[in-house]
Amino acid sequence: MVKFWRVLFPRRRVWRRRIVFIAFITFICVTVVRFLFPVPQRPKWADTAVTPSERADAVKEVFVEAWDGYYKHAFPNDELHPLLNTYGNSRNGWGASAVEALGTAIVMDLPEVVDPILDFIPTINFHKTRSTVDLFETTIRYLGGMLSAYDLLTGPMHHLARKSDGVDALLTQSQGLADLLKVAFDTRTGVPRKKVFFNNPQGNKDDANSVAAVGTLILEWCRLANLTGQPEYRQLVEKAMKPLLNPRPRWTEPIPGILGNWVNVDTGLITDAWGGWGAGGDSYYEYLIKIFAYEQSRYTAHKDRWVMAADSVIKKMAETPDGTDLKFISSSDGPLLAHQTGHLTCFAGGNFILASKVLNDTRYLDFGLELTRSCHETYIRTATRIGxxxxxxxxxxxxxxxxxxLEENGYATLHASFSLRPETMESYYYAWRATRDPKYREWAWDAFVAIVTHCKMRNSLAPINNVNTVRWNWKGGRQESFLFSELLKYTYLIFAEVSTFYQFNYVGENEWVFNTEGHLLKVEKPW
Known part of the structure; x- marks a missing residue:
């Protein structure tokens, strides 16, 4: 080998070796850089898909590609890590992405995706996990996902229920999981603990839970109670909600209807006054109106709390940055406002729009559309057109x-990352369904194209580090399971007119409501 090398590169021509070495190192460096920072590629269908059906097909194509990437490299684990095509188990290793993708695959009428998931779900052993179990996350993802699939497959999409035992297992597994989760409610007040050990109840000692985590259980557990005929599931979550409907002490509700973010599970007392419609409180307010939509005759107190909180948002928490016509919901610290908001809060536009139809009050429609437009502006003012x-x-x-x-836009970006969040697309969905104004479809398409352009990595979608960077944008982290259940489902439903029977604001009676993770649940009484 040494002789061969010297024949090619004799000592008197050492410079040739150096050139080859430099070229080799350059090739390696360029390859690594191109792998870590791929050039954004605008999808081919971005400009050719014009009609709603063509755009719905494009969304379905992205869903199938993302599913195939997960199924090939990560199934049956929780999620795909797109950078190296590895997997993670951030949701107890029970196959979160598969469970969350099922409802969307049903809505998209994809039996090739539905069938393997129906085969998989009966095999999940919810007793087995290496980590604590988060009651809130497990409820909205697993319980919500399985109940939604059961409602769809025993209802309007029954033609996909080719394996009846797999459909029955959805309800059986839901009940089995809920029976394990009941240990979280074993507290003095009935307010559940945030995280629990299934096999070691003595280890369940957390005394604090967030208002959002406590207040975002009632929809799924009530649906389970109705489907199984077991009122205990409903009674557990109704008891858990009582301290939030009658909050104490008074100083933790400095703005009417707006609670602090934390509650003590042993006393039922709210422990702070930092709250709002962002992280820590968001889905509590979301569920107040959604559980009323689910069963209006039973949950008027929840509706009244939503109205109180919503009116406070309109009067006291919604701010218009100087020099703009935008409107955002600020978080609060007691009676003071923090003058900032996050992508998570962009769900509020859709929530106000939903409430406007449930309550037949146009004030909430107008305000919800204003919030949605403002979130849209945060998208189109970045280099990637992602918020x-x-x-x-x-x-x-x-x-x-x-x-x-701040001087140019009226606001400044504090954190520029994007982790495939669906909240703005969710509000586009409600805005489109409520008004049928085609501009909301265009907004949704623009956002969808931008997300695919900048987040696509091989056969999956990945979070990006900076929405204001086009070329050198780090793509890392995990392909969250809510990509399947929320972002792609809401986008698809904006364009898929054929799926009218479970759409919001359907012509006639509304028979479905979305949980906070985008899972469709059948209501007790249509509205």
Whole structure:
């Protein structure tokens, strides 16, 4: 080998070796850079898909590609890590992406995806996990996903229920999981613990839970109670909600209807006054109106709390940044406002629009559309046309670059990442269904194309580090399971007119409501 090398590169021509070595190292470096920072590629169908049906097909194509990537490299684990095509188990290793994808595959009428998931779900052993179990996350993802699939496959999409034992297992597994989760409610007040051990109840000692985590159980557990005929499931969550419907002490509700974010599970007392419609409180407010839509005769107190909170948002928590016509919901610290908001809060536009139809009140429709338009503006003002994680419209604690952005846009980006969040698309969905104004379809298409362009990585979608960077954008993290259950489902339903029977604001009676993870549940009484 040495002789061969010297024949090719004799000592008197050492420079040739150096050139070859430099070229080799350059090739390796370029390959690594191109792998880590691929050039964004606008999808071919972005400009050719014009009609609603063509765009719905494009969304379905992206769903199938993302599913195939997960199924090949990560199934039956929880989620795919797109960068290296590895997997993670952030949701106890029970196959979160598969369970969350099922409802969307049913809605999209994809038996080739539905069948293997129906085969898989009966094999899940919910007793087996290496980590604590998060009651909130498990309820909205697993319980909500299985109950939704059961409702769909025993209802309007029954033609996909080619394996009756697999459909029956959806309800059986839901009940079995809920029976395991009941240990979380074993507290003095009935307010559940946030995380629990199934096999070691003595280890369940967390005394604090978030208002969102406590208040975002009632829809799924009530649906389970109705399907199984077991009122205990309903009674558990109704008891858990009581301290949130009658909050104490009084100082933790400085703005009417707006609670602090944390509750003590042993006393039932709210422990702070930092709250709002963002992280920590968001889906509590979302479920107040949704459980009323689910069963209006039983949950008027929840509706009244939603109205109180919503009116406070309109009067006291919605802010218009200087020099703009935008409107955002700020979080609060007691009676003061933080002058910032996040992508999570962009669900509120859709929630107000839903409430406007449930309550037949146009005030909430107008306000919801205004919130939705403002979130749209945060998308189209970035280099990628994707909205950032957090924005702020007060100059405190901003650097020079952020202050310049504040002057130009009326707000500055605090955290520029995008983790495949669905909240803005969710509000586009409600806005389109409520108004039938085609601009909302165009907004949704623009956002969808941008997300695929900048987040696509081989056969999956990945979070990006900076929505204001086009070329050198780090793509890492995990392909969250809510990509399947929320982002792609809402986008598809915006364009898939054929699926009218479970759409919001259907002509006639509304028979379905979405849980906070995008899973469709059949209501007790249509509205």
């Amino acid at each position: 950032p994680e957090t924005i702020r419209w007060s100059p405190e604690e901003l650097n020079e670059k952020q202050l310049q952005e």
